[in-house]
Amino acid sequence: xxxxxxxxxxxxxxxxxDEPSKAIIGRSPWQLFWRRFKKDRFAFVGLGVILLLILLAxxxxxxAKITGHAPTDQFASGPGRMTDSYGxxxxxxSEFWFGADGSLxxxxxxxxxxxxxxxxxxxxxxxxxSVLIGVTLGILAGxxxxxxxxxxxxxxxxxxxxxxxxxxIGIVAACSVSKEGCLGGLIKPxxxxxxxxxxxxxxxxxxxxxxxxxxxIREKEYVEASRxxxxxxxxxxxxxxxxxxxxxxxxYSTLIIPANILFExxxxxxxxxxxxRIPSWGRMLADATRFYDVAWWVMVFPGFFLFLTxxxxxxxxxxxxxxxxxxxxxx
Amino acid sequence: MxxxxxxxxxxxxxxxxxAAACNGGGTSDDPTDGPAGGLPQGGIYRVQxxxxxxxNGGFDPTGEYLxxxxxxxxxxxxxxxxxxxxxxxVEGATIVPDLATEVPAPSEDGLTYEFTxxxxxxxxxxxxxxxxxxxxxxxxxxxxxxxxxxxxxFYYTEIAGLAEFTEGGAEGEISGVEAVDPKTLRITLTKxxxxxxxxxxxxxxxxFPAEVSDCWKNAGEYGxxxxxxxxYMIQGSDELDVSSCDxxxxxxxxxxxxxxxxxxxxxxxxxxxSKDVRANNVDGFLFATNSNNEDIFNKLDAGEIEGEVATxxxxxxxxxxxxxxxxxxxxxxxxDRTWYITMNLTLPPFDDINIRKAVNQAINxxxxxxxxxxxxxxEIATHVLPPEMTGGTPTNTEYDPYPSTDFQGDIEAAKEFIxxxxxxSDGDGECDDPVCKDILFLTRNSPxxxxxxxxxxxxxxxxxxxxxIRELDTSTAYTQLGDLNQKLPIAINAGWGKDYGDxxxxxxxxxxxxxxxxxxxxxxxxxxxxxxxxxxGFGIADEADRNVVGVPNVDEKIDQCAALxxxxxxxxxIEFDEQLMEEVVMWAPMLWATNNDLLGPAVAHYEYDQFAxxxxxxxxxxxxxxxxxxxxxxx
Numbered sequence: 001x002x003x004x005x006x007x008x009x010x011x012x013x014x015x016x017x018d019e020p021s022k023a024i025i026g027r028s029p030w031q032l033f034w035r036r037f038k039k040d041r042f043a044f045v046g047l048g049v050i051l052l053l054i055l056l057a058x059x060x061x062x063x064a065k066i067t068g069h070a071p072t073d074q075f076a077s078g079p080g081r082m083t084d085s086y087g088x089x090x091x092x093x094s095e096f097w098f099g100a101d102g103s104l105x106x107x108x109x110x111x112x113x114x115x116x117x118x119x120x121x122x123x124x125x126x127x128x129x130s131v132l133i134g135v136t137l138g139i140l141a142g143x144x145x146x147x148x149x150x151x152x153x154x155x156x157x158x159x160x161x162x163x164x165x166x167x168x169i170g171i172v173a174a175c176s177v178s179k180e181g182c183l184g185g186l187i188k189p190x191x192x193x194x195x196x197x198x199x200x201x202x203x204x205x206x207x208x209x210x211x212x213x214x215x216x217i218r219e220k221e222y223v224e225a226s227r228x229x230x231x232x233x234x235x236x237x238x239x240x241x242x243x244x245x246x247x248x249x250x251x252y253s254t255l256i257i258p259a260n261i262l263f264e265x266x267x268x269x270x271x272x273x274x275x276x277r278i279p280s281w282g283r284m285l286a287d288a289t290r291f292y293d294v295a296w297w298v299m300v301f302p303g304f305f306l307f308l309t310x311x312x313x314x315x316x317x318x319x320x321x322x323x324x325x326x327x328x329x330x331x
Numbered sequence: 332m333x334x335x336x337x338x339x340x341x342x343x344x345x346x347x348x349x350a351a352a353c354n355g356g357g358t359s360d361d362p363t364d365g366p367a368g369g370l371p372q373g374g375i376y377r378v379q380x381x382x383x384x385x386x387n388g389g390f391d392p393t394g395e396y397l398x399x400x401x402x403x404x405x406x407x408x409x410x411x412x413x414x415x416x417x418x419x420x421v422e423g424a425t426i427v428p429d430l431a432t433e434v435p436a437p438s439e440d441g442l443t444y445e446f447t448x449x450x451x452x453x454x455x456x457x458x459x460x461x462x463x464x465x466x467x468x469x470x471x472x473x474x475x476x477x478x479x480x481x482x483x484x485f486y487y488t489e490i491a492g493l494a495e496f497t498e499g500g501a502e503g504e505i506s507g508v509e510a511v512d513p514k515t516l517r518i519t520l521t522k523x524x525x526x527x528x529x530x531x532x533x534x535x536x537x538x539f540p541a542e543v544s545d546c547w548k549n550a551g552e553y554g555x556x557x558x559x560x561x562x563y564m565i566q567g568s569d570e571l572d573v574s575s576c577d578x579x580x581x582x583x584x585x586x587x588x589x590x591x592x593x594x595x596x597x598x599x600x601x602x603x604x605s606k607d608v609r610a611n612n613v614d615g616f617l618f619a620t621n622s623n624n625e626d627i628f629n630k631l632d633a634g635e636i637e638g639e640v641a642t643x644x645x646x647x648x649x650x651x652x653x654x655x656x657x658x659x660x661x662x663x664x665x666x667d668r669t670w671y672i673t674m675n676l677t678l679p680p681f682d683d684i685n686i687r688k689a690v691n692q693a694i695n696x697x698x699x700x701x702x703x704x705x706x707x708x709x710e711i712a713t714h715v716l717p718p719e720m721t722g723g724t725p726t727n728t729e730y731d732p733y734p735s736t737d738f739q740g741d742i743e744a745a746k747e748f749i750x751x752x753x754x755x756s757d758g759d760g761e762c763d764d765p766v767c768k769d770i771l772f773l774t775r776n777s778p779x780x781x782x783x784x785x786x787x788x789x790x791x792x793x794x795x796x797x798x799x800i801r802e803l804d805t806s807t808a809y810t811q812l813g814d815l816n817q818k819l820p821i822a823i824n825a826g827w828g829k830d831y832g833d834x835x836x837x838x839x840x841x842x843x844x845x846x847x848x849x850x851x852x853x854x855x856x857x858x859x860x861x862x863x864x865x866x867x868g869f870g871i872a873d874e875a876d877r878n879v880v881g882v883p884n885v886d887e888k889i890d891q892c893a894a895l896x897x898x899x900x901x902x903x904x905i906e907f908d909e910q911l912m913e914e915v916v917m918w919a920p921m922l923w924a925t926n927n928d929l930l931g932p933a934v935a936h937y938e939y940d941q942f943a944x945x946x947x948x949x950x951x952x953x954x955x956x957x958x959x960x961x962x963x964x965x966x
């Protein structure tokens with residue numbers, strides 16, 4: 001026995017008043033997510049970089065104004081030209097901070113900054129389209145099962161089994177020959193065909209994940225409850241299933257964005273992407289293959305920005321996944 | 332794809348992309364020796380070819396239409412009745428006797444030529460017999476055999492009886508090609524052909540041994556069984572079993588995907604040839620494919636090869652031209668090739684000659700040449716025919732119908748043309764009609780054209796012309812441009828090189844009678860000379876957006892020039908060129924290209940073959956002490 005008498009009730013009261021945070025507080029899923037997410041410094045860096053890139057993309061014309069060079073302005077002749085007599089680009093200087101981009105002598109810095117617009121536009125629109133298609137078909141397959149599921153799942157299998165790059169090359173080539181594009185003018189050459197190709201090959205990944213999640217959600221008690229109260233299929237899909245899919249959809253969208261950024265870079269690298277007037281990092285890297293031994297800047301700068309952007313989206317995606325789906329360890 | 336893979340895929344891919352771009356790399360030893368003074372004998376001359384040999388007729392001389400293949404035939408493998416001194420310039424474009432004792436004069440009516448064959452001329456192993464007049468008859472029969480696909484067979488349509496033979500008549504004989512006796516060949520024409528000797532210097536008319544070539548009558552087949560008549564033969568020719576067609580197996584020294592090895596032909600008698608035509612200094616040749624262009628030039632630097640058949644990037648040209656270590660290793664020769672912008676005479680806004688003239692006047696040809704790699708890549712073109720084709724004149728300073736300071740374009744003068752056009756309603760020198768906006772502009776997706784198109788776009792913007800640039804790979808671009816139903820108003824992807832040193836080989840592009848609607852087969856891209864009847868036949872006459880009325884026609888002028896000889900002929904072609912530039916204006920010529928040949932350090936002697944536009948392999952020599960790497964033909 002200790003010399004001091006203890007009052008167990010007082011001790012408990014003491015503990016409660018000392019550590020109010022240990023009290024059980026009801027938190028929404030989003031609050032839980034935020035608590036976990038804000039501890040992830042890497043994800044925050046990723047988010048910061050993405051926000052910075054978006055800012056740069058928005059204020060790109062400011063840089064064009066400061067340097068006095070629009071992204072398509074050519075400096076291939078006359079005084080102040082940025083190519084030598086062999087058509088080789090000249091390096092960074094006080095006016096052209098990243099040097100010239102190639103034989104047309106365009107400002108590489110301005111083109112890279114404008115390239116953020118291209119990259120994000122293509123990646124975000126393509127991702128948006130693939131999420132829309134993927135979620136719709138995924139929910140339908142998972143919810144209705146049976147023949148609908150078989151049909152959609154086999155379609156997914158077929159697309160996933162296609163040799164992606166070969167098909168992409170074929171589609172881009174077929175749609176780029178005439179001014180009208182293909183599918184009766186639905187897909188125009190240039191950015192639309194690139195976005196269409198990327199979206200076409202990205203949606204199955206989302207659809208598969210959504211289908212799997214839907215299959216499990218539709219068996220949950222609250223869905224049963226909703227159904228027993230007379231809810232329609234549509235209501236169940238929109239009000240019960242879809243909100244519970246938000247976490248995986250967000251995570252996979254974020255992870256598909258960097259893949260799509262690279263997909264655009266590949267297509268442009270292979271000469272199948274965007275026309276030369278639209279600044280694209282992949283295309284810059286492709287052009288760099290001709291010059292890099294005498295013009296390091298044409299490879300280093302676009303490469304760095306492409307690397308930084310994909311890394312940022314991946315860090316953010318990982319952070320989101322850890323925060324939204326704590327059961328999964330970092331893998 | 333699981334999520335982990337997705338992430339790794341994304342990050343790793345960046346490196347892959349960078350690594351792909353960095354592929355190759357590394358610098359090499361600097362060879363310091365230029366070509367030496369003497370002419371050493373022997374050694375193997377090694378050449379690497381970018382990606383593939385590019386043969387478009389299976390290396391069968393009847394059908395093969397690749398300039399580099401012609402260099403191999405004419406210098407090394409296949410002798411003709413007449414040929415060239417394989418060298419550069421006018422001398423290299425002059426006809427000299429080869430298997431014939433002399434270049435014959437035509438009969439009085441200009442229709443008959445009689446060739447006498449030299450003594451001592453033989454086929455190489457395993458045939459090893461005298462070449463007779465009958466072997467030329469065999470060549471012409473192959474030319475007239477549709478299955479053998481003679482790609483330039485149109486050059487021989489004036490030979491009497493050839494057309495009937497092709498159609499299966501004439502009892503299997505060509506009346507205009509007659510072996511009078513083993514030593515005498517008589518060629519009869521249906522109408523005079525002023526440049527017949529040039530046509531008879533082309534490889535398809537070389538002698539074919541029927542005992543071998545008759546076994547292979549389909550396009551390209553004979554390429555792997557080629558029996559030499561020149562100083563070299565395909566390695567392994569002597570092992571070919573010619574006892575029957577079934578017994579023959581492809582000659583071992585030629586793998587169409589990888590290598591072509593040539594060795595001396597023991598049956599060749601140098602006394603039947605001239606040292607000015609073929610010097611035959613080396614013992615053999617090894618031509619190999621290499622898919623890495625950069626590696627080819629690294630090997631060249633290092634002395635591991637002597638020659639290249641590849642396009643040197645500008646930085647390599649810069650090095651060979653400016654670095655004293657590489658002095659004497661770059662040969663810049665006239666390529667007899669014109670690069671141009673072609674405009675469709677039937678499609679707005681280019682159906683208006685003033686718009687076409689404005690394009691000629693406005694473009695900055697100096698910048699367009701810089702994009703190609705600068706002055707080393709050619710002379711700025713101010714008209715269609717490269718001056719070498721017409722005796723060296725007129726040059727770009729002697730005749731330029733759309734002049735500007737330093738060829739940099741003159742926008743103000745161009746605006747004057749626009750003012751005259753029907754598409755400038757307010758007369759301010761800017762095209763304001765909707766047809767001038769968003770014009771489909773075809774280019775290649777590879778340099779330099781991929782960068783020239785946006786440059787032209789910027790240069791023409793002040794004239795109110797805007798473009799929708801379509802980038803396609805080289806061959807698709809040609810196929811599309813060669814299909815008149817694609818309705819391409821303007822294109823910068825195409826170039827044209829001569830077949831032989833006569834302007835008629837350029838005139839074929841503007842002959843209205845050559846227009847065809849076979850997809851990909853039309854090379855009169857601008858549709859010069861398209862008649863309304865033709866247009867109706869092609870089903871393009873009543874299209875709302877195509878103007879087929881009043882298209883300029885030069886057929887008569889072509890016929891007039893083609894019938895002339897010598898200086899009269901040359902003068903006529905120069906007039907023809909001026910007519911094209913001022914009355915037709917289907918092109919904006921940009922560049923008369925050079926052929927740049929880069930050499931390895933061991934090359935002791937080099938000459939350029941003006942005929943084939945490639946190295947004169949029959950004249951080269953190597954200093955074997957300077958060769959690095961494998962120097963034998965083994966493996």
